[in-house]
């Protein structure tokens with residue numbers, strides 16, 4: 026991989042953590058500070074990735090197997106990395122991505138039980154060595170996060186609920202895996218308490234990102 030000049034920041038967290046709102050707030054602040062910003066999300070991002078997202082999250086697709094799920098997450102990611110992320114980094118832009126390989130690690134690797142080794146093996150093919158410069162995990166108590174996510178799904182009549190409607194023990198594993206990740210990789214991963222007012226969370230996001238810019 027050629028050395029990228031931009032900065033790659035990912036947002037992670039359990040359902041209902043508020044990470045997408047925080048990503049948008051950060052993008053707006055960076056733009057007002059004169060930075061070029063690419064906002065993207067996974068699964069999805071590119072038009073092809075959005076088609077893959079539909080297959081992954083449609084609540085009707087109950088037969089989807091864990092290995093298929095893992096490979097489709099990485100298929101969407103490979104497209105995003107090649108089509109959008111690497112070109113933006115090469116131009117010196119700040120890339121903000123809502124979820125990346127850490128999501129696959131915690132959801133498929135840990136909560137589904139496929140294992141970290143398999144996740145990193147496919148990551149090597151799909152991401153070609155691209156690792157975020159900084160990952161912000163917005164932490165939230167499982168019950169609070171799920172209640173927020175369910176309210177949002179009901180409000181938007183969302184049908185992309187296959188994964189977030191799993192039982193609570195699945196989501197507890199997701200949260201614990203994120204907290205463990207922050208302990209295991211303290212240099213790259215910053216844990217932020219998402220259970221506070223939006224502005225307080227945004228202030229912590231800003232302090233974490235500042236040193237990179």
Ligand code: TMP
Nearest residue numbers: 067068098124125128129132133188189
């Ligand atoms: P979102 O609600 O943040 O858009 O994420 C969509 C769902 O996909 C969410 O339940 C987390 C799940 N997901 C995985 O299971 N593995 C992954 O690699 C990614 C990117 C998302």
